[in-house]
Amino acid sequence: LLVYTDLDGTLLDHHSYDFGPALPVLERLERLGVPWIINTSKTFAELRSLRQRLGHGHPFIVENGAAVYLPAGCLPGGEELPEEQGLRVRRFAPERRTLLERIAPLLADYECTGFSQMNVAELQACTGLAAEDARRALQRNYSEPLLWRDSELALEHLSARVAACGLSLLRGGRFVHVMGQVDKATPMPWLGAQYARQSTAPLQTLALGDGQNDVAMLEAADRAVIVRSPTHAPPAVRGRSVTLTDALGPAGWARAVSAVLDQLITEAPDD
Numbered sequence: 001l002l003v004y005t006d007l008d009g010t011l012l013d014h015h016s017y018d019f020g021p022a023l024p025v026l027e028r029l030e031r032l033g034v035p036w037i038i039n040t041s042k043t044f045a046e047l048r049s050l051r052q053r054l055g056h057g058h059p060f061i062v063e064n065g066a067a068v069y070l071p072a073g074c075l076p077g078g079e080e081l082p083e084e085q086g087l088r089v090r091r092f093a094p095e096r097r098t099l100l101e102r103i104a105p106l107l108a109d110y111e112c113t114g115f116s117q118m119n120v121a122e123l124q125a126c127t128g129l130a131a132e133d134a135r136r137a138l139q140r141n142y143s144e145p146l147l148w149r150d151s152e153l154a155l156e157h158l159s160a161r162v163a164a165c166g167l168s169l170l171r172g173g174r175f176v177h178v179m180g181q182v183d184k185a186t187p188m189p190w191l192g193a194q195y196a197r198q199s200t201a202p203l204q205t206l207a208l209g210d211g212q213n214d215v216a217m218l219e220a221a222d223r224a225v226i227v228r229s230p231t232h233a234p235p236a237v238r239g240r241s242v243t244l245t246d247a248l249g250p251a252g253w254a255r256a257v258s259a260v261l262d263q264l265i266t267e268a269p270d271d
């Protein structure tokens, strides 16, 4: 089993960013040796500090599918990869600089504010993040989140214009994210192939997310869990095995992952 999980609104509470209710189940995954891959809109800088608090030692995907980082010693062999601060990285998206140049003329037509125009205090005001965390969220390499104040129709209009210049746009929990033509599913086949080199048994995938930016990841996994949000309706997800949690955020996450583990563990002796 390979678990892919979103952070905000999924493993972390939408408002408090707390993951306490999920801790016992994270420990269970560790005991069972199940890799849990973080797949988030957050940045490399945010992940560095968060992964320490979570005790996370597995690969992680940043900025909505833009790049996968492999911690030292993880998934050895395979293709040669560049290193960034001691981690190997496989990139899937163009750099943010190129992105900002291309979207600047489009954004002038809408009521919205991008992270590149916000300071730490402004980002704190719209996210509730601590100053240090807001500073890390602003250190982006591949994507531009926008605080959207314009209409839904205007957003559809921008989405089409963004697509026409080879970029994409997806809605997260609080922001609209503009990036290259990637989403959270983009790195999954590559990462799955890295794990497949190590194991003889076929790997099952489980993905958990709460927002529209998680749909591609949820649809690419064998089992999908939509984690209920306190602020937005569950996204529409197609697939054979899709469930919606009753509980919100990390509490819903914990129950859903436990249920899958219970099922796989009791099933194992018969196969």
Ligand code: 2M8
Pocket: 008, 041, 042, 043, 046, 127, 129, 137, 145, 171, 172, 173, 174, 175, 176, 211
């Ligand atoms: C942004 O991401 C979330 C993902 O759902 C959002 O759109 O609400 C990102 O900018 C991320 O870097 C940041 O930590 C988060 C804070 O709420 O917002």
Ligand code: MG
Pocket: 006, 007, 008, 009, 010, 173, 209, 210, 211
């Ligand atoms: Mg989320």
Ligand code: MG
Pocket: 006, 007, 008, 039, 040, 041, 042, 172, 213
């Ligand atoms: Mg996210």
